[in-house]
Amino acid sequence: MEFLRPATWDEALAAKAEYPTALPISGGTDVMVEMNFDVHRPSAILDLNRITELTEWTNDGSVVRLGASVPYARIIDELSGPLPGLALAAHTVGSPQIRNRGGVGGNLGGASPAGDAHPALLAAGRDVFVEAASVRGTRMIPIDEFYVGVKRNSLAADELIRAVHIPVADGPQQFSKIGTRNAMVIAVCAFGFALHPKNGTVGTGIGSAAPTPRRAVEAEEYLQGVLAERGLWESGDLLGAEVIQKFGELVKAAASPIDDVRGTADYRRHSLAVMARRTLTWCWNDYSKQIRSAA
Amino acid sequence: MRVTFTANGKPVEADDVWEGESLLYVLRERVGLPGSKNACEQGECGSCTVYLDGVPVCSCLVAAGQVQDREVRTVEGLTDENGELGLVQQAFIDAGAVQCGFCTPGLLVQTDALLESDAQPSDNDIREALSGNLCRCTGYEKIMDAVRLASARKCAGKAESE
């Protein structure tokens, strides 16, 4: 095994081109578990810690460009305004120590269906892009095309994740996660929800209840339809129990969970419906308040 | 490979480090700092918590090669140069927060970090900050007492020095 320590981004890309099976490591919170438990013995480990730009973020007012290695703790502290859903998700990741090291790049690289960032990224809208780079160039992968299978993503062997581009929230966002313990727990299932009043859409993201993170497309379309037809974006009026209930059912229907040691498929479906109803309610209540206070 | 870094203010060096080795292993087995503990090696217990460049992390999840030229502070580094116990260390003994003691080193570092950022945390803040440190012996009550005690002493100390 080799240990590669590029000092710059270009060196990192060159190393990844030379060693396509090298395993990138940043916070190490997934990679080192696999090393310690002898799950994985890559040909090389590619350490990204020296590349400080990966721990930086910028906000141009409409999009946050989040460096792949910005630790969750800093997302919570520094980005809960522009990225409220992701910040809530970040707050559920592992433990404080894990949040000090782990970042969204690792979650995306591992592409586990249980990764906490995914539902929030999906809910943040269709204009979320993973900035992937290689010596061949840079491409922006839409989040909807990123997850391709269980723990598989659409990165090429020579590509590294440099950043994630996430639209600045223009409406309320929420994130809920089920664990069988009140802290430090891997998601039994999770749900991200966001209102995007500017373009009249809503975003959803389901975690740990399908082979990949996925959105509840029919639920999104149903709710968008209701909000548009009834003029609710403008009025901020109550959604009504029926809409909330139906939304929950559609989210539930979008999942295809399995039974495993963390929970049953039935429970995952059930709790997704509950989380969908609750997060929608919280977001809509906030939105209504904004509308009313603006009026 | 060779790894050199600073541990508790002193330069240290380890040779023939296997590339997959963790910082925890290097500390415990190669540079004579076994205070950080090896309870789970998957970031699920906090017993191996150390400061890495001033930030508390699980040393089991830091690859040894990643600490090249960086600064590590372990539980052994919470004691002052004369061997006097740090404020958090003393509070843990006084409050009866130490039983088997295997979780203690990680809790001490994490508590030290908490009180550095907030000398007077609420109970909920303490619980959140320590939620990544498992203890199997105490039921955490005496640990809560210890952190409250350390906080009170720290605030009293500050008030005195002001």
Next chain:
Amino acid sequence: MSTRTIQGQKNLQNINQASKDGIGGSPLRPDGNLKVKGEFAYSSDMWHEDMLWGMALRSPHPRANILSVDISEALKVPGVYAVLTHEDIPGSKYYGLEIQDQPALAIDKVRYHGEAIALVAADHPETARRAVKKIKVEYEVLTPIVTEEQCLDPETHGYVHEPHEYKSHGYGNICHEQKLVSGLGVTDEVRALADVIVSGDYEVGMQDQAFLGPESGLAVPAEDGGIDLYIATQWLHVDRQQMAPVLDLPEEKVRLTLAGVGGAFGGREDLSMQIHACLLAQHTGKPVKIVYSRDESFFGHVHRHPAKMHYEHGATRDGKLVFADCRIVLDGGAYASASPAVVGNAASLGHGPYVIPNVKMHAIALYSNNPSCGAMRGFGAVQAAFGYETQMDRLAAALGMDPVELRQLNAMAEGDFMPTGQQIDSPAPVAELLQRVKDMPLPPPLDTEHLDVRQIPGALSNTSHGEGIVRGVGYSVGIKNVGFSEGFDDYSTARVRLEVIGGEPVAMVHTAMAEVGQGGVTVHAQIARTELGVEQVTIHPANTEVGSAGSTSASRQTYMTGGAVKLAAEAVKRALIEKGRRRYGWTHHDITLVGGKVVSESAGPLVSMVDLLGDEAIDLTREHHHRPTVPFDKETGQGFGHVQYTFCANRAVVDVDVELGLVKVVELTAVQDVGKALNPLSVVGQIQGGCTQALGLAVMEEIIVRDGKVRNASFTDYLIPTILDTPPIPVEILELPDPHAPYGLRGVGEAPTVSATPSIVAAIRNATGLALNRIPVRPEHLTTERPGEL
């Protein structure tokens, strides 16, 4: 041979501490200083120049015949020094705590997932891992025998151990069995005496001790052909007794020293890596260290027996219990371990702390191809308590009575008889414990106006902002025995030495007691101070140079080894006073030792201990035996089987998110009679820790085994309570002395682990109206189960 253990010097030497506190005070732990400095050397911290790393190859199958083992490729890995199988064992190939039925390395077959088959010693853990993967084992995989039905039908499903191999009194796949009948037993006539009968089937999942310090130790071959082992264990001498025959060494050449122990809770009562490290050290002539990873730890020690129980209780209309009929089936897994003792406890304590005129009980432990189960805090009594306490709540509901009042109405007290026929001959304040726990103030209701998500179910997972949350309250009480029972001569040895060091009288206490975190070393120093009137006490490292201290289990160490320290210290005191009488001709009858002086209560100080001792040391060893017990009759369960009983009552307050099935325990109150609190701070710490392990069993902890395979051998999926799961635990202590025990004390450690789990489940039932007959209660139980008949 160099024995430079660079890590481990400090606590493998004497630890001295000065304090004024004798018994009843709360001096600080003598080992606390080293522990907070990171300088206390645990068994995994042991280090030796030139040491090798040992590792085991473990079976991926729960039941298989081993057709062949090929170690040739593993031996070729550079850095590998030895690869061993059972064929390399010099002595006896089997060991066991009570029944020697477990091979040190698998012989021709494996009986559980994770059974060790071969060993590697190498220069680095990674080298050892690579070599382990190169050992080729050819298996004939067999269908595992895992359910009660399969175990009890060996004609169809086979035997875990062939009957001709049985070393126990077992039969079929039953490892151990205990029946009990008291009063008239339970017959149709007895049933007819009851106005109300409730029954239920209850299930307890497999809990793990989950101590944080992994199994580990360092074996160092010695020049005399013997071996020195630095080890984390609960009982040095019983380890040695099991190891020596396998290593083909006389016991005196197997020398054990206690290294730092990172928790135990029963999981270190059996051997884990002890024999393996020694075999590798014998073979290579080099020091060998073995440290289990967390996943290996789940395979490397026994767990709490999962249980299936059927209970039937009858009572009169006014709530007086008439009968109890109980059947408890414990899954002992592949090897016996402590199964016989667990069965004995379940059978003799399984009716709870209640007076029941007619009892029928049948408890068995099965052999199966599931992981082996043995000792864990509260063994046998924990499982049963979930059954009988659920029954009490159910009976109260059926009678329309308050559940606490029903318990108090039937509570046993001093002078009452156990169903074993044993009379309770010391305080048993069961009704009072319940009253006190009920009278403690309740926590305030959830403040929904100023909600902090960290206080509610789900916490930072942000699942609720107050929706769906219902509060519940539950009560329970439990009974546990203290010390080893059923005729076992459970003695402890202590050596106390008194001498002048640096112008001060100093007492040294030397025992083989395993300090696993409980604070025994603190208490030993307190006892020495109280008996000898000194401030300076030195704790000698625990090792096999002194006689056995018995196990650090069964809530027995303060009683037993504390009692031995008391006896030895009293002997030293007598010898010192006798020395004074000889020298000075004292005739006083009221001489004692106080503040470093020999004092007559009537005549005042006689001489300083420094002057009296001079250069001489008084060094005496004493054994402490508790009063004898007898085995229970196999058919009737009758007999004076237990040394002492201990009781704890709990109240749990929970908030349940009834829509999501998530639970947050809001408060867990405990009231316990400890006889005499030798160290109140430690006593409270024990009770709070015991309650928290009970909380884990109630709502999250279970080793999930499917078809004999362990599915969650990690801290990612075997969850223990974090500080956000653990509520405030107010504790009230009663001190009603037991006249049979040293200082009147009562064992502390286990009772809360027995009693607290049912209170939490009762509180969840109170919030949800569900039956909840299985623990741990999982979220899906709360969202899919239909309301029960409470």
